[in-house]
Amino acid sequence: MRSEHSPTPPQTHLRPQRYKVNARKNISPWLAMAFITLPILASCERPEPEQMRANLRLPSPNFVADAKRGGDLFQANCARCHGEGVRGTREGPPLVHKIYRPGHHADLSFHLAVRHGVRQHHWNFGNMTPIDRLTPEDAGHIIAYVRQKQRAAGVE
Numbered sequence: 001m002r003s004e005h006s007p008t009p010p011q012t013h014l015r016p017q018r019y020k021v022n023a024r025k026n027i028s029p030w031l032a033m034a035f036i037t038l039p040i041l042a043s044c045e046r047p048e049p050e051q052m053r054a055n056l057r058l059p060s061p062n063f064v065a066d067a068k069r070g071g072d073l074f075q076a077n078c079a080r081c082h083g084e085g086v087r088g089t090r091e092g093p094p095l096v097h098k099i100y101r102p103g104h105h106a107d108l109s110f111h112l113a114v115r116h117g118v119r120q121h122h123w124n125f126g127n128m129t130p131i132d133r134l135t136p137e138d139a140g141h142i143i144a145y146v147r148q149k150q151r152a153a154g155v156e
């Protein structure tokens, strides 16, 4: 009778079971290693919340938006296209429109619009160019102003 540890190949009818057992034995250390190392790697690569804000160029968490200041900044930088009282012009859409309500265009989309510009997609005014000269805080003030105008127009 053949011993358990014999180097000769096993009987054909024994093969499937043996290979299954061996495969499981070989893969488990790798699985264990992946379970241990992947979360560590993931946590190393995830930037700190502060770093994420800086990367996205968002105002710091203790920033307090001032809608009045936002109004002046809007007038100087956005009104040319988005109009008096954010009601739009022939160059750009009214931001008091319901598609720009907070639930559909969150503050982040305003920050991205100011920083990167906007490719024409909702209207036929053409693209919006980035407004480079504004800081994330400037954009935050402008957003507060636009949200105030939206609320006044019943767009919430």
Ligand code: HEC
Pocket: 074, 077, 078, 079, 080, 081, 082, 091, 092, 093, 105, 109, 110, 113, 114, 118, 119, 120, 121, 122, 123, 124, 125, 126, 127, 128, 129, 131, 134, 142
């Ligand atoms: C040169 C004209 C122009 C100026 C200046 C301009 N915009 Fe725009 N903006 C546009 C146009 C045009 C669109 C619409 C693009 C579309 O959706 O078709 C737009 C779209 C947007 C949107 C919507 C973004 C989205 O994700 O759909 C936001 C928010 C916005 N503008 C904010 C601003 C703010 C804030 C300023 C001032 C700091 C500003 N814009 C200045 C032309 C302008």
